[in-house]
Amino acid sequence: MSNDFSRWAPPDADSTPAPGSEPKTQSADEQPADRAASTGASPVPDHFAPETGKSEGTATGQSGVASSLKPVLGSLVTGATRTTTTPRPSASPHEASAPASAPRTGARPPRRECDPQRLAHKALYRRLLSTKVIIGAVLAVVVLVLALPRFMAYTPSFSGISKGPISVQGYKGSATNTNVLSSDWAAGVSPAWLLTDPRTDVGQEHRTRTRLFADGTTIYMVSLSDTNRSFSIAAIDVSSSTPSVLWTSSDGSVRMTPDTSNFSIVSAGQWLIVGNILVSKSTGIQAEGPWEDDQPMALVDDVLVTCSGHETCSGWTYSSGSWERLWQAITGRQSEHSKVRQLEVPPTIGSGEDASVIVPVDDYRNLQIVNARTGVVTTLGAEGRFKQRSSLTALYPTADGLIVDKKANQLEKYDATGTFISAFDRTTKNKVYTDDGTVPTLSDLEAFFTSGKTPWTTGIMEAGGDKCEVLTLHTTAGAATYSAEGMKGIADGYGSFCLFAPTHARASADGAAAFVQKTGYKEQSVYFFDMANNKVYTSTELTAAQNLTWVYDDLLVGVTDEGLIAFTPTSS
Numbered sequence: 001m002s003n004d005f006s007r008w009a010p011p012d013a014d015s016t017p018a019p020g021s022e023p024k025t026q027s028a029d030e031q032p033a034d035r036a037a038s039t040g041a042s043p044v045p046d047h048f049a050p051e052t053g054k055s056e057g058t059a060t061g062q063s064g065v066a067s068s069l070k071p072v073l074g075s076l077v078t079g080a081t082r083t084t085t086t087p088r089p090s091a092s093p094h095e096a097s098a099p100a101s102a103p104r105t106g107a108r109p110p111r112r113e114c115d116p117q118r119l120a121h122k123a124l125y126r127r128l129l130s131t132k133v134i135i136g137a138v139l140a141v142v143v144l145v146l147a148l149p150r151f152m153a154y155t156p157s158f159s160g161i162s163k164g165p166i167s168v169q170g171y172k173g174s175a176t177n178t179n180v181l182s183s184d185w186a187a188g189v190s191p192a193w194l195l196t197d198p199r200t201d202v203g204q205e206h207r208t209r210t211r212l213f214a215d216g217t218t219i220y221m222v223s224l225s226d227t228n229r230s231f232s233i234a235a236i237d238v239s240s241s242t243p244s245v246l247w248t249s250s251d252g253s254v255r256m257t258p259d260t261s262n263f264s265i266v267s268a269g270q271w272l273i274v275g276n277i278l279v280s281k282s283t284g285i286q287a288e289g290p291w292e293d294d295q296p297m298a299l300v301d302d303v304l305v306t307c308s309g310h311e312t313c314s315g316w317t318y319s320s321g322s323w324e325r326l327w328q329a330i331t332g333r334q335s336e337h338s339k340v341r342q343l344e345v346p347p348t349i350g351s352g353e354d355a356s357v358i359v360p361v362d363d364y365r366n367l368q369i370v371n372a373r374t375g376v377v378t379t380l381g382a383e384g385r386f387k388q389r390s391s392l393t394a395l396y397p398t399a400d401g402l403i404v405d406k407k408a409n410q411l412e413k414y415d416a417t418g419t420f421i422s423a424f425d426r427t428t429k430n431k432v433y434t435d436d437g438t439v440p441t442l443s444d445l446e447a448f449f450t451s452g453k454t455p456w457t458t459g460i461m462e463a464g465g466d467k468c469e470v471l472t473l474h475t476t477a478g479a480a481t482y483s484a485e486g487m488k489g490i491a492d493g494y495g496s497f498c499l500f501a502p503t504h505a506r507a508s509a510d511g512a513a514a515f516v517q518k519t520g521y522k523e524q525s526v527y528f529f530d531m532a533n534n535k536v537y538t539s540t541e542l543t544a545a546q547n548l549t550w551v552y553d554d555l556l557v558g559v560t561d562e563g564l565i566a567f568t569p570t571s572s
Contacts (some may be wrong), residue, residue, distance in 0.1 A: 024241050085114050111308055111506075125220055141477065168193050169571050170241040175217060180458060181506035182435045182554040185513035186530040188537045188570035197246045197563035199223070199232045210559050212549040213265045213272070218246065218281075219549065219557055221564065224263060229256045233279060238551055238566070257293045263530040266296040268304055269318070290323050297357050298346045301373035305357040309334050310320060311360060313370050313377075327375030332383070332411060335362040339392055344504075348372075350416025358402070363392040367404060378418030380404060399439045403446075406563060411449060428452045430500050431462045434507045456499055458507045461500070461516070463491035468498035473531055475511040482511050486536035490518045491524035504548075507531075517548065555569030 004510045062142045088485040113405045171192040173182070199221070210223040217239040236243050256263065256275050263275040273296045278287045291314060294306035303326060307313040311333060315326040338360035340347050347358040349369065359377070366381035366483035378400070394405040401415040405426075413421040422440070426449045433448055437457035440448075447453040452474075454460055459475040464483075468491035491500040503524075506515040514529040526548070528537040545558025545565050556567045 029403040035540050070240045108136070126458050135489045164383045166191050166194060166565075169568070171238070171555060171566065171568050172241065172571060173552060173568060175239045175552055175555075179438075179551070180553060181434075181508045181513055181515055182513040182569065183508040183510055184554055184569035185508070185515065185528045186535075186569075187530065188530075188535075189539065189542060189567050190570040191541060192566040193242050194562075195236065195243050195245075195564040196233050197221075197418075198236075199248045210547065211263075211265065212557060212559060212564075213267075214549050214551045214557075215267050215272070215281075218566075220265075220272060221559070222265065224256060225526070228253060231256055231274065231277070233284065235281070235284060236256075236564070238555065243564070243566070247284040249279065249286060254286045257295065262336060264295045264297065264341075266299055266304070268296075268299045273304070290325070297360070298372075300348055300355045300357065303372045304349055305370065305372055307331070307334060307340075307360055308338055309360070313357075313375075315372060315375055319511070325371075328393055329370055329375040329377050331359045331368055331370065331377055331555035332361045332365050332379070334358075334360050337363075339363055339395060343395075344470065345395070345397060347397060349402050350400060354416040356416060356418070358395070358397065367392065367395065367402070369402070374423075380414050380420070382419050396445055398445060401442045403442065403449075411446075413446065415442070424449070424450060430497055431460050432462055432500060432502065432505055434458045434505050452499050458509050459511065460500075461505050461507070461514070462500040463487065463500040465498075468500070469495045469527060471514060471516060471531075473507055473511055473514055475507070475509070477509055478511065480511050482514075482530050482531035484514070484529040484534045484536055486531075487516060487527055489523075489526075490527070491515055542567060 002339055019173070034484045065225055072140050073239055094424050096429040117264060118493055149501040168191045173184075210221065213220045213222065217237055219236050219238055221234045221236065222231060222484075223233075224234055230250065230252050233249070234248045235246040237246055254277055256277060266273045270281055272281055273289065275295060276289050276293065278460070279287050291306045294308050296311075297305045297307050297313070299305075304316040304318075304323075305313060311331055312328060314328045315332055316323050317326050318324075335341075340358050340360040343358075347360075348355065350356055351356065353373060355372045356378075357372055359370055359461065361368050362385075364385050366383070366386070367377055368377055368379050370377045386406075392404065396403040396405075401413065401421070404412045404414065409426050410423055411426055412423050417554055424446060428451070431452060433454045434457050444454075447455065448460075452460060454476050455477065459473055462472050464470045464472055465485065467488075469487050470483055470485050471487045471490075473480065476479050490502055491498045493499075499562075501518075501545045502516050503519045504515070504517040508515065512530070514531050515527070516529075518524060518528045524543055526538055526542050529535065530537070543559075545560060545567075551557055551566075558565055558567075
């Protein structure tokens with residue numbers, strides 16, 4: 001956890017994908033012809049289930065459900081009016097060329113080809129020029145070699161897992177997710193299972209930005225191709241001692257939105273929405289959504305909110321077998337690098353009629369929210385860019401509003417409608433609240449920032465000691481304090497204080513176990529703690545795993561070069 005965000009809510013467990021064999025990839029002629037949206041009425045939340053119709057083809061080895069779902073996915077965009085952008089006309093070259101200069105007349109100087117001194121100077125010049133070219137080429141190669149690691153630093157790589165055999169114990173937990181760390185982690189951490197990547201359709205060298213998404217008892221492994229903007233996905237059931245692959249899917253005719261480096265994943269009823277692509281949770285069949293280049297932001301009740309990355313957002317509902325646009329709103333200038341995109345919780349605030357989604361505007365502009373039901377956009381402050389050289393530092397979504405940090409030691413508080421409430425000074429420094437428990441309210445967060453109280457979560461963490469390697473946990477329930485040594489690479493020391501800003505932090509309700517993670521450009525540090533007995537646990541496999549994702553209170557899954565690795569508390 002960082003001071004910018006927390007994981008509060010457990011993953012949606014509304015449905016469990018049914019096991020089945022791999023679906024056949026859709027061909028180009030099976031894709032919907034029209035993928036735009038039409039305006040329609042908003043359905044009730046439980047109308048996400050697809051309507052079955054006549055099958056256009058049967059996937060090999062699949063049931064009738066799989067074969068009937070494909071035309072349904074095709075109907076998502078049937079009957080809608082495509083919205084296209086008028087192509088920009090090519091510029092016409094009408095510039096008149098300048099007339100050629102008239103030839104100069106006059107006496108021609110005599111040739112000096114036979115001058116020995118001139119010929120010697122000319123040869124020397126050619127040798128010097130050749131030497132400069134060679135030196136320049138060598139210097140260019142040296143610069144490239146030195147700069148390459150810095151370019152590679154933008155893509156974290158922690159895949160240095162030992163090539164030797166890894167002992168696994170299997171998963172023996174209860175497969176429950178309360179969004180609170182299990183106290184069993186105090187016994188240590190061990191690999192639960194290993195799974196070789198089941199997707200054999202795309203070579204590993206062509207997969208970039210692999211992400212994991214946990215949804216109930218299923219974890220989805222999603223990789224975007226760096227060659228043709230298609231993506232491959234695998235659905236894996238992790239409710240048993242060992243994982244079970246439900247299906248794999250890769251459709252070369254379905255393309256991800258161009259210029260997408262940070263694609264969003266949203267669970268919506270029977271579908272997993274990856275960027276502009278709909279994926280059936282039961283079969284893996286893919287179809288392009290009608291929002292075209294938009295990215296999904298969040299599902300609020302029965303409304304899917306998408307944003308273009310430019311200056312528009314839209315609300316979509318599913319009705320009568322297709323997605324329909326409920327509204328479209330003009331926003332401020334958006335940015336793919338907005339801090340809203342970096343949140344590890346849904347960018348939503350409020351509930352009911354006031355439920356809104358935070359718009360990913362440029363961090364040098366005041367935040368905006370858009371009402372999920374009406375499309376009304378509200379700016380939290382003045383319109384346009386900040387007048388002074390400052391930017392958004394952090395934002396904290398709550399159940400009833402939003403807290404914004406854009407000034408040193410002063411926070412602004414807004415309700416769910418975007419109305420400014422008050423500003424208050426931050427007195428709690430270099431301490432973080434744990435990423436578990438329920439969603440906090442405005443008053444909950446204000447209590448933490450002003451007095452260090454955390455009634456909604458398990459407690460507060462801070463770093464101490466001479467080298468900032470001592471983790472201290474202040475629990476909320478029992479008001480107990482525990483400390484454990486051995487936390488390296490998490491906090492930085494600056495004089496008499498320790499700067500403590502982990503990427504993620506959890507603790508058990510009784511304070512017996514704790515988890516701390518900090519991810520950097522090229523490496524990460526990950527620890528589990530036995531807080532009562534001053535013990536720390538980590539491993540090469542744990543620190544090398546990428547994209548660590550919580551599935552249950554006692555199951556953590558990450559990505560390796562070979563596939564997936566899961567971690568669980570050490571069995572007694």
